[in-house]
Amino acid sequence: xxxxxxxxxxxxxxxxxxxxxxxxxxxxxxxxxxxxxxxxxxxxxxxxxxxxxxxxxxxxxxxxxxxxxxxxxxxxxxxxxxxxxxxxxxxxxxxxxxxxxxxxxxxxxxxxxxxxxxxxxxxxxxxxxxxxxxxxxxxxxxxxxxxxxxxxxxxxxxxxxxxxxxxxxxxxxxxxxxxxxxxxxxxxxxxxxxxxxxxxxxxxxxxxxxxxxxxxxxxxxxxxxxxxxxxxxxxxxxxxxxxxxxxxxxxxxxxxxxxxxxxxxxxxxxxxxxxxxxxxxxxxxxxxxxxxxxxxxxxxxxxxxxxxxxxxxxxxxxxxxxxxxxxxxxxxxxxxxxxxxxxxxxxxxxxxxxxxxxxxxxxxxxxxxxxxxxxxxxxxxxxxxxxxxxxxxxxxxxxxxxxxxxxxxxxxxxxxxxxxxxxxxxxxxxxxxxxxxxxxxxxxxxxxxxxxxxxxxxxxxxxxxxxxxxxxxxxxxxxx
Numbered sequence: 001x002x003x004x005x006x007x008x009x010x011x012x013x014x015x016x017x018x019x020x021x022x023x024x025x026x027x028x029x030x031x032x033x034x035x036x037x038x039x040x041x042x043x044x045x046x047x048x049x050x051x052x053x054x055x056x057x058x059x060x061x062x063x064x065x066x067x068x069x070x071x072x073x074x075x076x077x078x079x080x081x082x083x084x085x086x087x088x089x090x091x092x093x094x095x096x097x098x099x100x101x102x103x104x105x106x107x108x109x110x111x112x113x114x115x116x117x118x119x120x121x122x123x124x125x126x127x128x129x130x131x132x133x134x135x136x137x138x139x140x141x142x143x144x145x146x147x148x149x150x151x152x153x154x155x156x157x158x159x160x161x162x163x164x165x166x167x168x169x170x171x172x173x174x175x176x177x178x179x180x181x182x183x184x185x186x187x188x189x190x191x192x193x194x195x196x197x198x199x200x201x202x203x204x205x206x207x208x209x210x211x212x213x214x215x216x217x218x219x220x221x222x223x224x225x226x227x228x229x230x231x232x233x234x235x236x237x238x239x240x241x242x243x244x245x246x247x248x249x250x251x252x253x254x255x256x257x258x259x260x261x262x263x264x265x266x267x268x269x270x271x272x273x274x275x276x277x278x279x280x281x282x283x284x285x286x287x288x289x290x291x292x293x294x295x296x297x298x299x300x301x302x303x304x305x306x307x308x309x310x311x312x313x314x315x316x317x318x319x320x321x322x323x324x325x326x327x328x329x330x331x332x333x334x335x336x337x338x339x340x341x342x343x344x345x346x347x348x349x350x351x352x353x354x355x356x357x358x359x360x361x362x363x364x365x366x367x368x369x370x371x372x373x374x375x376x377x378x379x380x381x382x383x384x385x386x387x388x389x390x391x392x393x394x395x396x397x398x399x400x401x402x403x404x405x406x407x408x409x410x411x412x413x414x415x416x417x418x419x420x421x422x423x424x425x426x427x428x429x430x431x432x433x434x435x436x437x438x439x440x441x442x443x444x445x446x447x448x449x450x451x452x453x454x455x456x457x458x459x460x461x462x463x464x465x466x467x468x469x470x471x472x473x474x475x476x477x478x479x480x
Contacts, residue, residue: 001027001028001029002029002102003099003100005100005102005103005104006030006106007033007080007104007106008035008106009035009040010036010040010106011040011042011061011292012277013040013104013275013276016275017030017032018070018296019300020300020303020304023300023306024304024306025071028304029073030073031073031075031098031100032067032072032075033075033080033090033098035080037077038056038135039062041056041059042059042061044289044322045058046137046138047162047166047323048166048322049135049166050132050138050141050142050145050167050170051324052142061456078092078094079092080092080093080247081093082247083103085252088101100271103273104274105259105267105272105274105275106274106275107244107245107247108243109242109244109277110133110242111131111242112239116212116215116216118215119213128216128233129218129235129237130144132163132236132238133159142170145170146233147170147171147172149173149233150174150221150233151167151172151173151233151234152175152234153176153177154213154237155240156177157185158184158187159238160236160238161183161196161321164200165203165323165326168203172234173204174204175205175208175230175232176205176207177212177213177222178208179210179211180209180210182209184321184330187319188370189334189358192356195349195350196326196372199326200326208228212224213230216235219233220232222235243257243279243280245258245278248267254267255280256280257280258279259280261273261275261280263281264302264312265295265302265312275292276292277292283312283315284315284317290315290318291315294312295312298310298312319331327372327373327378329369329370329382330370331366331385332385333360335368336360342362344362344395345359345361346358346359346395346399356372357369357371357372357374358371359381359398359399364391365390374400374401377400377401381398382422386422386425414470414471423464424455427453427456429452429453431468434448435468435472437452443473445462445465
């Protein structure tokens with residue numbers, strides 16, 4: 001029996017174990033070594049835990065008996081301390097070893113802590129400061145936050161803003177400190193960043209841009225490098241992440257920004273693979289769930305022999321800000337200027353209404369977009385981007401959400417959605433797959449989620465899946 005060892009029981013490692021068992025229940029032995037004490041959980045829903053909309057139990061990916069039911073040797077709270085590639089063996093912190101035929105590193109990433117005076121003690125945030133990365137971090141943040149109390153969030157990227165919105169939902173007085181000139185600079189242009197900051201202000205979140213936290217004073221807050229002060233009973237740090245590559249480096253594997261992998265997700269040792277945040281593949285961006293789960297599916301195909309020709313070629317990513325009362329999607333090339341000589345760029349800005357829409361086309365196809373406060377346009381443009389088909393000739397109507405991809409009809413109800421519409425991007429689930437699962441006996445959102453995994457990623461498709469489930473239930477009643 002072939003022995004597969006997965007190091008890491010986060011979202012990537014857990015998904016890989018699932019995918020392997022979906023393909024092979026008899027010929028491979030699977031061992032999963034997880035350093036965290038918790039069962040696998042959906043990290044991208046942690047902002048909902050901070051905001052009080054979800055409990056820690058609600059974001060778990062597996063039940064307590066999942067590993068036993070699927071004949072998986074799962075070891076929680078088990079840190080791998082070394083890899084002996086010659087002997088094909090890993091050492092764990094309890095002194096034992098585990099042999100492997102194939103080793104998969106799914107070690108994820110760790111928070112980057114800025115060099116702010118007083119913020120870090122012995123490599124971890126000082127008392128009164130918490131990184132925002134794990135379920136334990138969420139528990140600390142929730143325990144320390146109080147309605148009406150001032151909180152500072154260091155970092156105006158995706159995770160920082162999700163944490164800020166969650167804390168504001170709890171009644172905290174939140175200030176975001178960001179060293180760049182606009183928010184989410186990787187995913188947004190300056191205009192969109194400004195409109196987003198204005199939108200957040202209406203939700204009680206103050207934004208300080210182009211400033212760095214120079215000194216942390218526990219119980220008092222942050223002294224900024226422009227001489228000003230941000231009061232804070234709690235400081236939440238979400239200033240970026242670093243791929244966790246220590247184990248790979250110590251084992252002599254090729255590491256640049258992350259663990260270097262090819263289209264078979266192999267490292268420079270063909271028996272060692274890497275997926276998720278720790279992996280560096282030229283076709284994708286780390287830190288997002290969709291690439292990690294697509295990598296897990298490809299690697300499961302290869303490790304089980306289910307599809308030897310499987311290759312990972314990269315993932316075109318759509319980034320969504322998962323924050324209550326803020327509808328934001330960004331995809332592809334968002335930084336092209338309106339006067340770009342090699343692209344057709346349209347841009348509409350409505351700061352007072354909290355709306356911003358930008359569309360970038362090349363060769364008549366969507367190559368990038370920013371949609372803030374424009375959910376109808378986001379749905380249509382994302383379809384075009386996913387399917388790689390020409391955009392409607394009425395560009396303005398498309399940007400306003402009044403034009404649809406060719407062949408699609410107005411989708412005022414789930415019945416009108418084309419069957420090929422991708423409903424859940426994280427898991428690549430179409431409307432037709434949801435209908436098929438329903439006809440196969442999956443009932444309600446929970447049943448559809450269990451059968452297809454829709455809604456188990458970022459959760460952004462839950463409303464659509466709910467509407468489809470309601471429509472199918474009504475249709476069944478009409479034919480009863």
